[in-house]
Amino acid sequence: MNGLTKIFNKGTADEKCAINELSLQIKSGDFITVIGSNGAGKTTLLNLISGTYFPDKGAIFIDGNDVTRIPEYKRASYIGRIFQDPLRGTAASMSIEENLAMAEKRGQKRGLKWGVTKAKRERYRDILSVLELGLEDRLKDPAGLLSGGQRQTLTLLMVTLSIPKLLLLDEHTAALDPKTAHKVLLLSNQMVEENNLTAIMVTHNMQQAIEYGNRMIMLHEGQVRFDVSGEKKKNLTVEMLVKSFGDVLNDETLLTATKAD
Amino acid sequence: MESVLRILPISLEQGFAYSLVAIGIVISFRILSFPDLTVDGSFPLGAAVAARLIVAGYPPIVGIVVAVLAGFCAGYATGFLNTRLKINSLLAGILIMTILYSVNLRIMGRSNIQLLTFHTLFSPMEGLGFSRFYLVIPFFFIVAYGLKVLLDLFLHTDMGMAMRATGDNEQMIRALGVNTDKMTLFGLGLSNAFISLSGALVAQDQGFADVGMGIGTIVAGLAAIIIGETLIRAKSVRAFTLAAIIGSIVYKMIISIGLRIGLAPTDLKMATGIMVIVALGLPALKKGKEGKLHLRGI
Numbered sequence A: 001m002n003g004l005t006k007i008f009n010k011g012t013a014d015e016k017c018a019i020n021e022l023s024l025q026i027k028s029g030d031f032i033t034v035i036g037s038n039g040a041g042k043t044t045l046l047n048l049i050s051g052t053y054f055p056d057k058g059a060i061f062i063d064g065n066d067v068t069r070i071p072e073y074k075r076a077s078y079i080g081r082i083f084q085d086p087l088r089g090t091a092a093s094m095s096i097e098e099n100l101a102m103a104e105k106r107g108q109k110r111g112l113k114w115g116v117t118k119a120k121r122e123r124y125r126d127i128l129s130v131l132e133l134g135l136e137d138r139l140k141d142p143a144g145l146l147s148g149g150q151r152q153t154l155t156l157l158m159v160t161l162s163i164p165k166l167l168l169l170d171e172h173t174a175a176l177d178p179k180t181a182h183k184v185l186l187l188s189n190q191m192v193e194e195n196n197l198t199a200i201m202v203t204h205n206m207q208q209a210i211e212y213g214n215r216m217i218m219l220h221e222g223q224v225r226f227d228v229s230g231e232k233k234k235n236l237t238v239e240m241l242v243k244s245f246g247d248v249l250n251d252e253t254l255l256t257a258t259k260a261d
Numbered sequence B: 001m002e003s004v005l006r007i008l009p010i011s012l013e014q015g016f017a018y019s020l021v022a023i024g025i026v027i028s029f030r031i032l033s034f035p036d037l038t039v040d041g042s043f044p045l046g047a048a049v050a051a052r053l054i055v056a057g058y059p060p061i062v063g064i065v066v067a068v069l070a071g072f073c074a075g076y077a078t079g080f081l082n083t084r085l086k087i088n089s090l091l092a093g094i095l096i097m098t099i100l101y102s103v104n105l106r107i108m109g110r111s112n113i114q115l116l117t118f119h120t121l122f123s124p125m126e127g128l129g130f131s132r133f134y135l136v137i138p139f140f141f142i143v144a145y146g147l148k149v150l151l152d153l154f155l156h157t158d159m160g161m162a163m164r165a166t167g168d169n170e171q172m173i174r175a176l177g178v179n180t181d182k183m184t185l186f187g188l189g190l191s192n193a194f195i196s197l198s199g200a201l202v203a204q205d206q207g208f209a210d211v212g213m214g215i216g217t218i219v220a221g222l223a224a225i226i227i228g229e230t231l232i233r234a235k236s237v238r239a240f241t242l243a244a245i246i247g248s249i250v251y252k253m254i255i256s257i258g259l260r261i262g263l264a265p266t267d268l269k270m271a272t273g274i275m276v277i278v279a280l281g282l283p284a285l286k287k288g289k290e291g292k293l294h295l296r297g298i
Helices: A042-050 A096-104 A120-129 A148-161 A178-194 A206-211 A230-232 A238-245 A252-259 B004-033 B039-055 B060-083 B089-108 B134-157 B157-167 B170-175 B179-208 B219-230 B235-260 B266-287
Strands: A006-008 A031-035 A081-082 A166-170 A199-202 A213-220 A223-229 B111-115 B209-211
Touching: A031 A042, A031 A206, A042 A081, A042 A166, A042 A199, A081 A148, A081 A252, A081 B170, A081 B235, A096 A120, A096 A148, A096 A166, A120 A148, A148 A178, A166 A252, A199 B060, A206 A238, A213 A230, A213 A238, A223 A230, A223 A238, A238 B235, A252 B060, B004 B039, B004 B179, B004 B219, B039 B060, B039 B089, B039 B111, B039 B179, B039 B209, B060 B089, B060 B179, B134 B179, B134 B235, B157 B170, B157 B179, B170 B179, B219 B235, B219 B266, B235 B266
Parallel strands: A031 A199, A031 A213, A081 A166, A166 A199
Antiparallel strands: A213 A223, B111 B209
16 A cells, blocks of 8 residues: 545635645554544545545545545545444444445445345354444344444444545544443554554544544644644643643533543 | 125235335335335326337237336436436426326327227236136236345345445445445336336236326325335335235225225225325324334335
8 A cells, every 4th residue: 555645725615614725644554533623624624535525626635546526435445434423324224234244345336246145144243243242143133223332333343344445433432422432432443453544533532532543633724733643642631732722622622621531 | 705805806906916016116215215206107107108019019018118118217317307406306206207297198199098909918818718817816916026026136135235225324325335326316217117017017907098097106005005014014125015015905905895885986096195194194193102104205
């Protein structure tokens, strides 16, 4: 893998400029956490990367390929994404094994081959048993019967079935209760490390942003306000962040900062 | 009891014949969550195409194949209005349905075509010395059940699962690399192909095609689906398609019984409409019990 390069320059004609002339280079294997207050452009950034919207200016490259105008469904072969809402990552009326089988085919052509074969089912059972959630015995249950935490964990597992070049985590633990959130977060981290994934994680929680990943960026008004990686990031504390950037961070983010202590 | 036995053959014949409409509606409403109203136009479209070609001297099977293709195109057109031109799904269906009324008149050249004196698919089943029901009912059963099984199989392939996910969680399956617009176009085409096939077969079975024969098809089909899903408590894909067939037969039986006990044929559509309203509305009136009969797409 050549390493990912992404250059953003978006200046909307609209009043609201969600992402403003933002440039960012992401190296292969980077695990970047993104913080910033509401409206700083965190989710917009992910939407641009995944192709949900197209930028008004600028370009996006993955592995040197220009993907700026490539629709979302075609970018799927590069990018895996987990949303904040656990319900968005799985098809509720379809069984656990069907959801897994669909994820395994991410970005590939889907023909008239049988969706869930015996061999696949056995494999899914093995993979699911590692989670110790008892899901391995519920392969045929619709995903809609699972709890939010279980569904988010399943979504996470679905990503690993077909390793993407880039994984986007969009506050994917924010809607879960603290205990489940912690579990899902640990699992995500483990997954990213084991598979040497390149990942971007958006979070409201400063403690998380510092604890996980090898690089952290802070967005403010659509621009990168702060970019820190390696040793410098390891030595960072929530207090330091609050002291330096308290003015640009809104209440919600500060709130999580105090909670995390 | 005796009267039930007397209405059974006709209910089975018509039930199986119209179950293709119900299966088509399962694809659009249930699988794709797309409330497709093209139905009232694509049903007579199938009848019109088949009738016109049979009268022109083509073998019945040619008429049927062309009718199926025409139905596919009609559904595709509705999908095109929705996915590419961004017209609301209900309006897209109504527009194509309305356009098809003129198209059907063009195809037939007049408002109805009689087929009794022509060679249809059912002609060889007549005058064999025993009731035509003995052949017609098994024929419709094989067609309806066979296509149900084929559809079930398709919906469990990679592509079929992508289609189901398009109706269930469009954003998720798009993020997994599926062109959901394509799935909608193909699914609506498939749905209306089933419905046109039903029209083509019904026209030959009853011996005529009429430009007005499509009115109320969607409501009758929905009634059949609701009855079927209530009876077998359908949850899986296989159960939905089975419910369409069973519901279609039971619906025809209810209608036959209603007519026998004095329901005026002219009030049939009103009765069906009220049936659907009650079935959909009752759960809403019972507070707290949120839509047991909730139909996706409605």
